[in-house]
Amino acid sequence: MSAATAPPAPSLTANVRARPGRAVLRAETLLFFREPGSVFWVMAFPTLLLLILGFIPAMTEAKDELGGLSTVEAYVPVAVLLSMIMAGLMAMPPVITGYRERGILRRMSTTPVRPTSVLGAQVGLHAAASLFSAVLTLAVGRIVSGVALPGQILGYLLTLLLAVVCVLALGALISALSPTTKIAQAVSISVFFPSMLAAGVYMPIQQMPDVMARIVELLPFGAAAQALNQATAGDWPDWNHLGVLALWTLVLSASATRWFRWQ
Amino acid sequence: MALIEVNDLRKSYGGRPVVDGVSLAVEEGEIFGVLGSNGAGKTTTVESIIGLRVPDSGTIRVCGLDPIADRAKTTLVIGAQLQESELQGKLTVAEVLRLYTDCYPDPADWRTLAERLGLGEKLNTRFAHLSGGQKQRLAIALALVGNPRVVVLDELTTGLDPAARREVWSLIEDVRASGVTILLVTHFMEEAQRLCDRVAIFSRGRITAQDTPSGLVAQSASGTVISFTPSRPLAADALAALPGLASITQHDGKFTLAGTDETVNAVINLLARNRVSAHHLRVTDSTLDDAFLDLTGADA
Structure with missing residues (x-):
């Protein structure tokens, strides 16, 4: 900014050098890895949980109430869902709500950056982190505990994608409806525990009493858990489960989009 | 443009x-x-x-x-x-x-x-x-x-x-x-x-x-402030008749006049005509602060 030179006439057409979306993604990636809590709970904790179970001999024995699976085998899909729940409910909402609360989105919206690209980067990063965690969990399960890889890979992948979009839509809706970071955290916690229950963190869905399993199947993570179990066993997941998951995803995404406020 | x-x-x-x-x-x-x-x-x-x-x-x-x-x-x-x-x-x-x-x-x-x-x-x-x-x-x-x-x-x-x-x-x-x-x-x-x-x-x-900032100062009622202590008493109505005068106060023989440039000239003429000398004569511009308060009525 020298005093002598006249400012160049601004070009009103987009210049190829400006890549606001990419710049935002790079910055948000740096920020993601600067939150050690999020990185640990999303990317390391679920696999660690599986590893610990694998070291307990009783956990590796086949059990009748788990349909002939060992506890470790039953917990692989649970750990995969756990990482998504951590990403969507614990890690992401405070970030997005905080950005709005502290005027970061507002400041960004005075630049050529579309604020949607900040949100897009957040959703994309958390999705990538939990999918990475899923791969890590499957790999560690296979290598350390000898758990077979999913028999129906495509069905497994489809369920994973639906589940990750669903949980991030839920997280986005929480951010949309919570005026402050504190409220977002409180709402997240109250959705977090039922989600963990439905995903089978406390008790795999195979072990739940019948009535409870029927109810849990209607929740997104219960449906996802059932679909993942079926795909693990080598079957194409039931359309009922995929349908429940898809419907939740649709409703949650639409609501998040409808109610999100930028300031 | x-x-x-x-x-x-x-x-x-x-x-x-x-x-x-x-x-x-x-x-x-x-x-x-x-x-x-x-x-x-x-x-x-x-x-x-x-x-x-x-x-x-x-x-x-x-x-x-x-x-x-x-x-x-x-x-x-x-x-x-x-x-x-x-x-x-x-x-x-x-x-x-x-x-x-x-x-x-x-x-x-x-x-x-x-x-x-x-x-x-x-x-x-x-x-x-x-x-x-x-x-x-x-x-x-x-x-x-x-x-x-x-x-x-x-x-x-x-x-x-x-x-x-x-x-x-x-x-x-x-x-x-x-x-x-x-x-x-x-x-x-x-x-x-x-x-x-x-x-x-x-x-x-x-x-x-x-x-402009100076325009605002001039526009406000008290653009210029003149204060002095006359060497001998002045007729108050002579001062009150000064052009552009906005306010006049007297305290312990010291006059404080708010007005315009015209007021300043008229005061000097008046003093010269009456052969009165002015002690502690000060002519100051009121600041944008004064103008601001005056124009928004903020202190009223």
């Missing part, structure tokens, strides 16, 4: 008009000041100009663009420093500057800007660890980094110490010298007097006066 044109802008919140028919035009290369007490509608007006708020009615054009309808193009011509907006706390100064630089097609050199704003030593410091003044200077750098044609600065020197404030003022003067038009919201009269070519005074959602 007016780079910013606002016509009959209106905005209410919950039925209460916050901006109530504001019109202004800012010429290219000008530093235009927006003054007023809190709640006078300054921030709502400038945020409408930036495109952050949608007016209830009225038109706004910035470089011929409608800030709402032509949102994307408007962001390329306006750089803004907002009140109370933060940045990602865990990004360093250099990372924030790069992020914003990469957002614009034709950015300024962020390293030079950082040096100019005294942030050269702080490039690797995270935003959360900056002092209030440093955050403020970074906000100013970010307003300039896109090489905008118009810069909007909302309370730019709030939180700066006097030395940093003067440094920022001289930077703003350089920016203007490079042809950038500046809209400056402030409640520091000294800042307005030093920087602004023209000033609009806001009061209760309206512009109550609009002129």
Whole structure:
């Protein structure tokens, strides 16, 4: 900014050098890895949980109430869902709500950056982190505990994608409806525990009493858990489960989009 | 050519008009000041100009663009420093500057800007660890980094110490010298007097006066203040008849007169005619502060 030179006439057409979306993604990636809590709970904790179970001999024995699976085998899909729940409910909402609360989105919206690209980067990063965690969990399960890889890979992948979009839509809706970071955290916690229950963190869905399993199947993570179990066993997941998951995803995404406020 | 044109802008919140028919035009290369007490509608007006708020009615054009309808193009011509907006706390100064630089097609050199704003030593410091003044200077750098044609600065020197404030003022003067038009919201009269070519005074959602800073001072009732103690008593009605006189007070034999340049000449003539000498004669301009209070009726 020298005093002598006249400012160049601004070009009103987009210049190829400006890549606001990419710049935002790079910055948000740096920020993601600067939150050690999020990185640990999303990317390391679920696999660690599986590893610990694998070291307990009783956990590796086949059990009748788990349909002939060992506890470790039953917990692989649970750990995969756990990482998504951590990403969507614990890690992401405070970030997005905080950005709005502290005027970061507002400041960004005075630049050529579309604020949607900040949100897009957040959703994309958390999705990538939990999918990475899923791969890590499957790999560690296979290598350390000898758990077979999913028999129906495509069905497994489809369920994973639906589940990750669903949980991030839920997280986005929480951010949309919570005026402050504190409220977002409180709402997240109250959705977090039922989600963990439905995903089978406390008790795999195979072990739940019948009535409870029927109810849990209607929740997104219960449906996802059932679909993942079926795909693990080598079957194409039931359309009922995929349908429940898809419907939740649709409703949650639409609501998040409808109610999100930028300031 | 007016780079910013606002016509009959209106905005209410919950039925209460916050901006109530504001019109202004800012010429290219000008530093235009927006003054007023809190709640006078300054921030709502400038945020409408930036495109952050949608007016209830009225038109706004910035470089011929409608800030709402032509949102994307408007962001390329306006750089803004907002009140109370933060940045990602865990990004360093250099990372924030790069992020914003990469957002614009034709950015300024962020390293030079950082040096100019005294942030050269702080490039690797995270935003959360900056002092209030440093955050403020970074906000100013970010307003300039896109090489905008118009810069909007909302309370730019709030939180700066006097030395940093003067440094920022001289930077703003350089920016203007490079042809950038500046809209400056402030409640520091000294800042307005030093920087602004023209000033609009806001009061209760309206512009109550609009002129050069010195024009405003002259326009207000008490442009010039004359005080003296006459060597012998003067007839009070002779003084009261002085042209341009706004007020007259007498205390312990000392007269204080508020008026205009004309009043000053007339006082001197009157004293000379009556062969009265004036002790402790002082002629001072009232400041923009006085004019502000006078024009907004803020102290009434």
